[in-house]
Amino acid sequence: MSSYPITSKDFNTPCYFYDMELLVRTLDAIKAETAEYDNYHVHYAIKANANPKVLSCIAAAGLGADCVSGGEIEAALRTGFPASEIVFAGVGKADWEIQLALEKGIGMFNVESIEELEVINEMARKLQKRARVSFRINPDVGAHTHEHITTGKAENKFGIDKEDMVKVIRMAETMPLIDFTGLHFHIGSQLLVMDDFEALCIRINELQDELDSEGIYAPNINVGGGLGIDYEQPDTHPVPNFKAYFDTFKQGLQLRQGQQVHFELGRAIVAQMGTLLTRVLYVKHGKQKQFVIVDAGFTDLIRPALYGALHAIQNYTAEKELPTLKSSDNSCSENSSKRATAVTYDVVGPICESSDVFAKDLSLPETRRGDLIAIRSAGAYGETMSSQYNCRPLPQAHTTDE
Numbered sequence: 001m002s003s004y005p006i007t008s009k010d011f012n013t014p015c016y017f018y019d020m021e022l023l024v025r026t027l028d029a030i031k032a033e034t035a036e037y038d039n040y041h042v043h044y045a046i047k048a049n050a051n052p053k054v055l056s057c058i059a060a061a062g063l064g065a066d067c068v069s070g071g072e073i074e075a076a077l078r079t080g081f082p083a084s085e086i087v088f089a090g091v092g093k094a095d096w097e098i099q100l101a102l103e104k105g106i107g108m109f110n111v112e113s114i115e116e117l118e119v120i121n122e123m124a125r126k127l128q129k130r131a132r133v134s135f136r137i138n139p140d141v142g143a144h145t146h147e148h149i150t151t152g153k154a155e156n157k158f159g160i161d162k163e164d165m166v167k168v169i170r171m172a173e174t175m176p177l178i179d180f181t182g183l184h185f186h187i188g189s190q191l192l193v194m195d196d197f198e199a200l201c202i203r204i205n206e207l208q209d210e211l212d213s214e215g216i217y218a219p220n221i222n223v224g225g226g227l228g229i230d231y232e233q234p235d236t237h238p239v240p241n242f243k244a245y246f247d248t249f250k251q252g253l254q255l256r257q258g259q260q261v262h263f264e265l266g267r268a269i270v271a272q273m274g275t276l277l278t279r280v281l282y283v284k285h286g287k288q289k290q291f292v293i294v295d296a297g298f299t300d301l302i303r304p305a306l307y308g309a310l311h312a313i314q315n316y317t318a319e320k321e322l323p324t325l326k327s328s329d330n331s332c333s334e335n336s337s338k339r340a341t342a343v344t345y346d347v348v349g350p351i352c353e354s355s356d357v358f359a360k361d362l363s364l365p366e367t368r369r370g371d372l373i374a375i376r377s378a379g380a381y382g383e384t385m386s387s388q389y390n391c392r393p394l395p396q397a398h399t400t401d402e
């Protein structure tokens, strides 16, 4: 199993543990795969993980930032992402957020409705600032992922109907302080089949043909994010297949002269470097099931409860003991009597909701109170989505370079 770099430090659990070496390796892979393109720009989607150390590492690698709130814009600027490399999406941008973005001179707004365009125009006029505006077009392409994380279908709340694309661009052209900068798309998250991105490319090409016939040029094409990761086998695929991803757009997009392509990757950059560490409070022998009750709950990692997401789960304490037991060496500590190698458990948290379950019918080595459990691939949409429900403290985060 894994040789995940957990130090011997005695962390208070539950806590997040971030492998900075893997994060750097992931960022290096992105750099290597985009080196041949001088018109590719990768923005990190801050909502996936806004831990200050993680953000600093990503900013140092030269990525831009994809923000969906004023707070994220502030975090990006605080970290040192250049304002010009910040893109700002979101269906419900508040006035203060628009004002902040205008005052800081961000790279572009990804505008999601005519109503929003009108408000940005009005605020730009008041502040006498120029606003660079791309339109988020709903491409109406499906994505093979969980229904809660598809965003590019006509029935989703995101973006502008593709039938209205020319109309909104024409409208923007009449607004003196609005600069039309291009088109933006984002079809969903945790996408593993390149067909979804190919379908997006085909749709973008159709829309570009329509722009051509209207004599409109879009300097920037932003294809959003969504590249998925291997939740089942984090140690086999610690770094996502960025080559296949970027190649798909290279082959699929028919770019016009000078067009810049933007990517907004979140999960693919940070998911695998994060582990949620938790300790076993009780092993409860129910009538039909055995429950491993851990000290982490959905307040610390909500993905299983929210999306039915599966994370690989390991018992680090038992894994450390098992090799010794196999070689029938009795030198290991006296109180570690022999463990059964495989017992079926439900792994659950302490929160007063039936959805507070991390795994059902999972096979683990015999598990005991006090064992350290690792919930893997928790670097994306983990810490950022934590809450204080049940008056629980927020989980702490540690990094390998501490």
Ligand SMILES: *Cc1c(COP(=O)(O)O)cnc(C)c1O
Binding pocket: 045, 047, 048, 066, 068, 089, 090, 186, 188, 189, 190, 224, 225, 226, 227, 264, 265, 266, 267, 268
């Ligand atoms: C969430 C989001 C992303 C990042 O999605 P991932 O699946 O984490 O890559 C990119 N763009 C927009 C507009 C988003 O809302």
